[in-house]
Amino acid sequence: MSQVPPKSLTETQDTDTPSAGRRSFLKTTGLTTLGAMLGMSVPFERNLTAGFIPAALAQDTGLDLMTGKQGLVVLGDRPLNAETPPHLLDDDITPYDRLFVRMNGLVPQSALDQNAEGWTLTVDGEVDTPLQLSLDDLQSRFETVTRQLVIECGGNGRAFFQPGTSGNQWTFGAVGCPEWTGVRLADVLNAAGVKSSAVYTGHYGNDVNLDGDETKEVISRGVPIEKALQEDAIIAWQMNGAPLEPLHGFPLRLIVPGFPASASQKYLNRIWVRDKEHDGAKMTGASYRIPAYPVAPGTEVPDEDMVVLMDMPVKSIITFPETGSEVTVGEETEVRGHAWCGKGDVASVQYSLDFGQTWQDAQLDPPPNRFAWQRWRARLTLPQHGYYEVWARAVDQDGIGQPPLSPVWNPRGYGNNIQHRIALVAVG
Ligand SMILES: Nc1nc2c(c(=O)[nH]1)N[C@H]1C(S)=C(S)[C@@H](COP(=O)(O)O)O[C@H]1N2
Numbered sequence: 052m053s054q055v056p057p058k059s060l061t062e063t064q065d066t067d068t069p070s071a072g073r074r075s076f077l078k079t080t081g082l083t084t085l086g087a088m089l090g091m092s093v094p095f096e097r098n099l100t101a102g103f104i105p106a107a108l109a110q111d112t113g114l115d116l117m118t119g120k121q122g123l124v125v126l127g128d129r130p131l132n133a134e135t136p137p138h139l140l141d142d143d144i145t146p147y148d149r150l151f152v153r154m155n156g157l158v159p160q161s162a163l164d165q166n167a168e169g170w171t172l173t174v175d176g177e178v179d180t181p182l183q184l185s186l187d188d189l190q191s192r193f194e195t196v197t198r199q200l201v202i203e204c205g206g207n208g209r210a211f212f213q214p215g216t217s218g219n220q221w222t223f224g225a226v227g228c229p230e231w232t233g234v235r236l237a238d239v240l241n242a243a244g245v246k247s248s249a250v251y252t253g254h255y256g257n258d259v260n261l262d263g264d265e266t267k268e269v270i271s272r273g274v275p276i277e278k279a280l281q282e283d284a285i286i287a288w289q290m291n292g293a294p295l296e297p298l299h300g301f302p303l304r305l306i307v308p309g310f311p312a313s314a315s316q317k318y319l320n321r322i323w324v325r326d327k328e329h330d331g332a333k334m335t336g337a338s339y340r341i342p343a344y345p346v347a348p349g350t351e352v353p354d355e356d357m358v359v360l361m362d363m364p365v366k367s368i369i370t371f372p373e374t375g376s377e378v379t380v381g382e383e384t385e386v387r388g389h390a391w392c393g394k395g396d397v398a399s400v401q402y403s404l405d406f407g408q409t410w411q412d413a414q415l416d417p418p419p420n421r422f423a424w425q426r427w428r429a430r431l432t433l434p435q436h437g438y439y440e441v442w443a444r445a446v447d448q449d450g451i452g453q454p455p456l457s458p459v460w461n462p463r464g465y466g467n468n469i470q471h472r473i474a475l476v477a478v479g
């Protein structure tokens with residue numbers, strides 16, 4: 052039942068020399084090595100928490116890009132990946148400083164410079180009229196829409212699968228719900244005229260492979276054309292009323308809500324309409340795919356039996372209070388969080404105070420728009436001193452809820468919607 056990542060990920064490896072230290076610092080979260088790397092003692096070292104990046108080491112690693120991100124846990128620096136502890140996701144609209152970061156390659160120079168000069172979005176392939184759209188074209192030719200839309204990494208929750216699966220060991224925090232401004236993907240596709248031969252989209256951005264080779268594709272995913280033509284997906288140039296930040300796709304990105312966020316291409320410069328399932332980087336093999344049938348944990352599944360992960364499963368998190376908080380016996384306490392679902396609206400959220408024996412309905416707000424996360428809240432009173440847990444589970448429109456343990460295992464650890472639990476201590 053443990054919701055702690057596998058021990059191997061937090062163990063110190065003692066092979067690092069001070070010179071190798073910068074790059075590998077994050078791989079050795081043993082903070083006792085910090086002093087050795089800096090070549091001096093760190094008097095307040097005990098105050099440093101796991102994932103914290105000392106400023107002295109941040110420059111070379113690209114982690115200076117994390118300046119402005121508050122309290123995120125960095126899982127890796129190359130590529131840069133960081134998640135948000137659930138109690139920092141309490142906002143209805145996730146602010147920049149609390150939005151997770153998932154890079155498959157390096158942030159492109161154009162984004163680092165926030166230079167969008169000459170940027171064009173190409174729409175080509177199975178369309179009547181291929182388009183080359185500047186940012187101005189997008190903003191003037193199409194209706195602008197603003198929506199709160201969840202993005203969640205397909206691998207969110209991977210850390211809880213047993214046996215473990217390779218990839219970033221995300222726990223609960225590779226998710227957020229910012230407010231995005233842009234134009235409907237469908238409007239742009241319709242302006243190009245989608246041919247009847249169209250089957251899939253293929254998305255491209257200008258981020259750079261980890262080895263610096265600019266000719267290599269980093270990630271290029273797509274979605275079935277029916278999904279692309281629904282009115283929910285947008286091509287965004289703003290997040291929370293400001294231009295996209297370098298980490299989140301400046302100057303343009305897709306947001307395809309409901310699907311794993313890998314479909315939400317950052318640094319978007321081309322949409323290729325395909326006459327078959329897209330086969331770009333990380334679209335084939337086992338990437339973002341699950342077995343077509345349930346398999347026993349640890350099973351090796353041949354690539355041809357893997358299908359594209361589409362709708363993300365129903366999920367909820369508890370964002371207040373922070374796990375481990377003390378509350379006063381006999382006094383009413385609010386517990387709250389968010390719930391979302393790849394298929395659309397969530398039907399209900401329940402919580403349990405007795406390790407899952409009984410469940411009570413939480414109050415669930417309607418979403419401000421489709422595919423935004425929904426606020427849930429409950430008021431509870433702890434009857435006597437001691438240790439409690441609050442468990443939360445959301446249920447989708449088809450009556451499918453979150454499992455108390457990990458859902459069906461899959462080789463790459465996608466779509467884990469295990470229930471989130473917090474500890475509460477009743478005192479006073
Ligand atoms: N160009 C580009 N787009 C990308 C990625 C990437 O590495 N490069 N990562 C994808 C994945 S796997 C996720 S989960 C989301 C993360 O979005 P965020 O970093 O803005 O939170 O972006 C997606 N879009």
Ligand SMILES: [Mo]
Pocket residue numbers: 153203204205206311312313
């Ligand atoms: Mo992702």
